[in-house]
Amino acid sequence: MKNLFPDDYLNSILDVTPAYLKERGLGGVILDIDNTLVGHNAPIPDERTLALLEEYRRAGIGVCVVSNNNSDRVRLFCEKIGVADFVSDALKPAAQGYKKAADMLGLSPGQTAAAGDQIFTDVWGARRAGCYAVLLKPIHRGGEGAFIAFKRLFERPLLRIIRKRFPGR
Numbered sequence: 227m228k229n230l231f232p233d234d235y236l237n238s239i240l241d242v243t244p245a246y247l248k249e250r251g252l253g254g255v256i257l258d259i260d261n262t263l264v265g266h267n268a269p270i271p272d273e274r275t276l277a278l279l280e281e282y283r284r285a286g287i288g289v290c291v292v293s294n295n296n297s298d299r300v301r302l303f304c305e306k307i308g309v310a311d312f313v314s315d316a317l318k319p320a321a322q323g324y325k326k327a328a329d330m331l332g333l334s335p336g337q338t339a340a341a342g343d344q345i346f347t348d349v350w351g352a353r354r355a356g357c358y359a360v361l362l363k364p365i366h367r368g369g370e371g372a373f374i375a376f377k378r379l380f381e382r383p384l385l386r387i388i389r390k391r392f393p394g395r
């Protein structure tokens with residue numbers, strides 16, 4: 227149960243700045259795609275998100291995308307945003323994709339933040355792997371499909387507790 231609760235709860239990926247990571251002793255960030263970097267199935271992140279990725283690079287923060295999407299989609303997306311490291315077909319909430327990602331960045335899971343918008347996928351997987359789990363508010367809930375909508379129902383009671391733990395978010 228404790229693995230369903232994030233280490234932090236933030237409005238958007240834009241809050242996960244290089245300074246935020248460095249203050250917590252984290253040298254890398256593991257990123258979900260849908261509703262974390264882009265609205266569901268959108269082709270490319272907005273300018274501010276692309277600028278953040280550039281800031282990570284300049285600050286020496288390692289970046290790896292971990293997605294349950296197939297390799298074609300993930301590779302194409304990562305090419306577009308200029309991220310070399312990714313794990314596709316990650317089977318989140320399994321921990322293995324996160325461990326692999328940390329490995330690719332030359333870090334331990336405990337030295338990485340993992341940011342995503344879904345409790346039962348991103349938070350659970352990140353916590354099991356031992357990453358610093360950051361839950362983000364989804365960019366846009368439309369078009370998520372039946373399975374995600376189903377999971378969102380079960381997120382509700384947990385979100386109520388999480389909001390109490392992180393007041394004002």
Ligand SMILES: [Mg+2]
Pocket residue numbers: 258259260261262342343344
């Ligand atoms: Mg997502």
